Amino acid sequence: MILRQIIIPLISALLILSFFSAVADTGRDTATDLAKAQDRIRSVEDRLDAIRTMGQSGDERNSGPLLRMLRDKREERRVRAGAVITLAESGKPREKIIEAYEEVYRDRKTGENLRYTILLSLGTLKATESQALLAEALSGDDERIRFKAAQALGMIGGDDAVNLLVSRLELERDRMVRAQIVRALGRNETASVEGVLVWVLKTDPDPLVRYNAALSLVQFKSLGAEGREALRVAREDPSPMVRKGAQEAGR
Amino acid sequence: MKKTVFILILVSFVFASSEVLALQRGAILYHTSKDDTIYGRTAALELPCSAIQLAHREMKSGHVGLYIGNERIIHAVAPSVEETASVNFIPQSYLDEGCHYLGAKVPVGFDAWLEEQVDQLILLAREQVGKPYDIQFRHQKGPDTFTCVGLVEYLYEQVGYDITPAGYYAGGAGGLTYTQTYNCEATLGFDWAGLNTFAELVEFSSFEHPLADSLNVGMIHEDRRYMFFPYTQYMQSTIVDVATDIPVSGGGASDGDGDWNDCFIATAAYGTPLHPHLGLLREFRERYLRTSSAGLLFLSIYERYGPSLAALINQYDILRGLTRIALLPVLGLCILILHTGPLPLIAFSVALCVLVVYRVRRRRSLQEA
Numbered sequence: 001m002i003l004r005q006i007i008i009p010l011i012s013a014l015l016i017l018s019f020f021s022a023v024a025d026t027g028r029d030t031a032t033d034l035a036k037a038q039d040r041i042r043s044v045e046d047r048l049d050a051i052r053t054m055g056q057s058g059d060e061r062n063s064g065p066l067l068r069m070l071r072d073k074r075e076e077r078r079v080r081a082g083a084v085i086t087l088a089e090s091g092k093p094r095e096k097i098i099e100a101y102e103e104v105y106r107d108r109k110t111g112e113n114l115r116y117t118i119l120l121s122l123g124t125l126k127a128t129e130s131q132a133l134l135a136e137a138l139s140g141d142d143e144r145i146r147f148k149a150a151q152a153l154g155m156i157g158g159d160d161a162v163n164l165l166v167s168r169l170e171l172e173r174d175r176m177v178r179a180q181i182v183r184a185l186g187r188n189e190t191a192s193v194e195g196v197l198v199w200v201l202k203t204d205p206d207p208l209v210r211y212n213a214a215l216s217l218v219q220f221k222s223l224g225a226e227g228r229e230a231l232r233v234a235r236e237d238p239s240p241m242v243r244k245g246a247q248e249a250g251r
Numbered sequence: 252m253k254k255t256v257f258i259l260i261l262v263s264f265v266f267a268s269s270e271v272l273a274l275q276r277g278a279i280l281y282h283t284s285k286d287d288t289i290y291g292r293t294a295a296l297e298l299p300c301s302a303i304q305l306a307h308r309e310m311k312s313g314h315v316g317l318y319i320g321n322e323r324i325i326h327a328v329a330p331s332v333e334e335t336a337s338v339n340f341i342p343q344s345y346l347d348e349g350c351h352y353l354g355a356k357v358p359v360g361f362d363a364w365l366e367e368q369v370d371q372l373i374l375l376a377r378e379q380v381g382k383p384y385d386i387q388f389r390h391q392k393g394p395d396t397f398t399c400v401g402l403v404e405y406l407y408e409q410v411g412y413d414i415t416p417a418g419y420y421a422g423g424a425g426g427l428t429y430t431q432t433y434n435c436e437a438t439l440g441f442d443w444a445g446l447n448t449f450a451e452l453v454e455f456s457s458f459e460h461p462l463a464d465s466l467n468v469g470m471i472h473e474d475r476r477y478m479f480f481p482y483t484q485y486m487q488s489t490i491v492d493v494a495t496d497i498p499v500s501g502g503g504a505s506d507g508d509g510d511w512n513d514c515f516i517a518t519a520a521y522g523t524p525l526h527p528h529l530g531l532l533r534e535f536r537e538r539y540l541r542t543s544s545a546g547l548l549f550l551s552i553y554e555r556y557g558p559s560l561a562a563l564i565n566q567y568d569i570l571r572g573l574t575r576i577a578l579l580p581v582l583g584l585c586i587l588i589l590h591t592g593p594l595p596l597i598a599f600s601v602a603l604c605v606l607v608v609y610r611v612r613r614r615r616s617l618q619e620a
Contacts, residue, residue, distance in 0.1 A: 176370070208374070
């Protein structure tokens with residue numbers, strides 16, 4: 001009786017519903033953005049477009065599938081990078097996003113560009129929680145990772161980040177990384193940072209680093225006497241580039 | 252003695268003439284798109300007007316990258332700006348589709364640039380790595396999103412060199428104007444006319460497109476939409492050709508692992524992984540099965556036995572047909588849950604059970620009476 005009165009009508013109703021849905025869907029791409037983003041048969045560009053739309057929707061429920069895409073080691077790297085960027089833009093749920101970022105970053109098999117994107121996204125999120133990871137990255141072997149870690153710390157800002165950057169500046173041998181540390185410090189206008197930048201402008205042997213120190217000081221809203229004097233002296237720097245950077249302050 | 256002197260002279264001549272000509276850091280690399288087309292040179296601005304065309308890379312705008320030394324480049328490709336080996340500038344799959352290398356260019360008088368000036372260019376390029384690609388072409392020149400051509404333009408501007416000094420917008424000066432007809436699914440198959448301009452002397456070329464408003468594509472200026480194409484930059488007299496002596500093509504066709512499991516049984520039943528119903532099942536899997544312990548248990552069992560069952564279904568047409576019929580109620584449930592959420596379905600089921608129990612009891616009581 002139950003079979004006759006309930007199950008058969010229920011299945012019939014579902015069959016009819018499915019039939020109509022199948023007919024309605026024929027020839028049309030009615031997949032939702034989530035389905036498109038997850039569909040590995042589609043082109044990467046198509047999936048990235050869907051991921052971006054998911055991010056723009058502001059629907060927090062999308063973060064679950066995006067986090068799974070990011071964690072999935074079998075997933076296309078560019079799709080994972082798209083998930084990183086979209087999650088950073090949405091920023092919710094913050095704890096889970098940062099946890100996933102750190103997990104993927106620490107995975108030995110994670111490619112370099114995905115790591116750069118993660119580091120930059122930690123900066124975008126101002127992830128003070130990840131300063132341990134960033135400190136580790138800042139003292140690692142790969143100069144490009146150190147470069148990105150410095151950039152992220154500059155974006156995060158605050159005393160802890162500044163202290164990490166200043167400590168690294170004293171040890172760093174790569175000129176590009178040193179220049180990036182200087183630029184990162186320049187995003188955090190304080191009296192102590194001004195002192196460090198003045199010291200760099202006066203003593204660093206590399207013109208690229210001195211030039212960026214000058215540029216950072218020029219962009220300070222309220223520059224102290226020491227900073228103004230250092231910029232004045234830098235107008236006589238042996239490097240034309242540093243002189244040009246310091247002259248910006250005179251304008 | 253004479254022989255020794257001759258050999259010494261020969262050897263020194265060979266050494267002198269074999270000076271290594273390395274491509275300068277900061278050189279801008281260009282390549283065409285599929286079938287060697289690039290907007291402005293070989294084709295009118297026939298922009299793609301469907302997702303399918305985009306998926307097949309019908310956007311024939313070409314590509315630009317910045318050489319940073321040591322056979323590495325930085326370029327903007329969706330979803331972000333990335334640093335990679337120069338061989339990946341034109342991957343093998345692109346070569347197979349007919350993409351060609353156009354050449355490398357540097358600013359006029361680049362030899363006189365200070366080393367630290369080039370260093371600053373590379374430093375700024377590295378700073379952009381990881382930033383998002385501007386998929387809507389609304390902010391191609393940064394500073395937060397980039398396209399390939401916008402990235403290079405931005406970087407050079409930051410170090411004080413404007414590659415496109417004539418300005419931003421154009422009504423056709425120095426270029427070509429096309430009246431284009433679009434007839435595709437975006438126009439519901441009817442003709443849609445657009446006036447598109449490719450300008451060589453300025454950065455942004457104007458375009459009209461049936462999808463431009465709905466997708467909000469392009470930069471808006473005085474009620475018109477504009478886009479920055481690589482060939483515009485390539486044609487500027489502010490940059491000059493230099494020889495390329497580094498490998499710029501033939502890199503890996505795919506940067507993904509490509510190892511994945513999917514809806515085995517449904518794929519076998521429909522005979523294709525592209526069937527729309529599979530998208531529905533995948534969405535249901537991601538939304539409900541992967542988020543619950545019961546769902547994960549089901550998936551682990553399914554992934555264990557699904558492939559062998561799918562192989563069996565693949566062998567017999569009758570099994571395919573039966574599986575498709577059997578999947579219909581599953582699809583129906585998926586549609587209901589995805590569109591209404593699980594709660595209404597649970598409520599409906601509970602209400603149905605209550606109704607059944609009520610009717611059974613009532614019938615029994617009537618029979619007893």
